[in-house]
Amino acid sequence: MSTIDRDAVAALVERAERAFHEEDLPAAQLALLLDGEVVEARTFGADGNARFVGFSTAKAVTSGTIVHLLSEGELALSDRAATWIPEFDRDGFRDVTVEHLLTHRAGFPHAPLRHLEAATREARGARYAAWRLDWPPGEGSGYHPTSAHWVLSDIALALTGSPLGPLARERVLEPLGIDGLDIGVPVDEQDGLQPVTMIGGDDVPDGYAIGELFPEANPEILAEYADPAVVAVGVPGAGIVTTATALASWLAAWLRPDAGPWSPKWVADATGTIRVTDLDKVTHVPANRTLAFVVAGDDGNQALRELGPSVGPRTFGTSGLGGQVAWADPDTRLAFCFLTSGINHDVVASWRRGYELSDLAARCVA
Secondary structure: OOOEOHHHHHHHHHHHHHHHHHOOOOOEEEEEEEOOEEEEEEEEOOOOOOEEEOHHHHHHHHHHHHHHHHHOOOOOOOOEHHHOOHHHOOOOHHHOEHHHHHOOOOOOOOOOOOOHHHOOHHHHHHHHHHOOOOOOOOOOOOOOOOHHHHHHHHHHHHHHOOOHHHHHHHHHHHHHOOOOEEEOOOHHHOOOEOOOEEEOOOOOOOOOEHHHHOHHHOHHHHHHOOOHHHHHHOOOOOOEEEOHHHHHHHHHHOOOOOOOOOOHHHHHHHHHOOOEOOEOOOOOOEOOEOOOOEEOOOOOOOHHHOOOOOOOOOOEEEEEOOOEEEEEOOOOOEEEEEEEOEEEOEHHHHHHHHHHHHHHHHOOEO
16 A cells, blocks of 8 residues: 655645746645545645636546446437537538547537637537538547537536536535535635736747647636636636645546446546547647546656656546646555646746646655
8 A cells, every 4th residue: 555755745845835936826736645535735825725727627527527427328428419419410510429529539629619608508509500620520639628528518418407517516526525626606606716827928939839839728818717707607628616635536536436426337448448549739649538538658658648757657637728737546546636827828837847746746655
């Protein structure tokens, strides 16, 4: 059984504190868990109740909720989105399946849907009807920043009658005893939410400014994610609101096949069955995507998958803009999360910070 190396934990905390002081992070938070129990939880620049916009870490929560529906037999990977999304009942889109949506193979990575445009099902449907495919579903792969998870959310709504946020809370988060993690938070319940701040705009290497690599991530759009009205909408692919402890607890729950919301079969699938090995268009290494996570692998590219070089090969996790990262390692039983409200203009700087923190976190077991 793993035991904690307190000197390594101190080194992890020191690196996070240094990031806060030296890299102009407005606020940051980390959590380290062993076997689901909190080993260390720290907040910098805010009080301990602070919550953060987790950006793309939201995808793991949305996908995990869909995996729950798969586990319950209410949904199948081969089911076509058009069964529940009438706007998809047309050439090309008719072939999109649940699996395509979960694994970024649906074919519409940059389909437009601004945050407040998505406030109602009718408004989303109008956008769906105007979308166009970049490739036939299932015949290509490319990261879908928000589009695919909006469709997954509406499939869940049509299937259960519940919006994704309440569905995730009732079916998954509450049974696991996880508090402080939500998709869609009413305006009057957003106390402690940290505003999104762009940092480090000087001397960004050519080609590595956040808006150059990710067109959907220009500073104006990113700041909107902490706007109270957008937070209330709850963007399922990028708008999670969480604490580091809550998100680390979410990852740690997948280390227990009998946790409750998922059957052992689907836990094994979502955390270990790599369904997409196509080269990521930014990092140029195999994506190693499962239905809900990215798996570190044993090819030496763990760091480029934003999970840190010292994590075990079976480590599965998720990441978000600004160097936000959360993962769990089945071999050491560690789970780790780092969040910040400061989003670097320089993508390399935030990746490097997330890489270093993950590396130190992975070394915290003796």
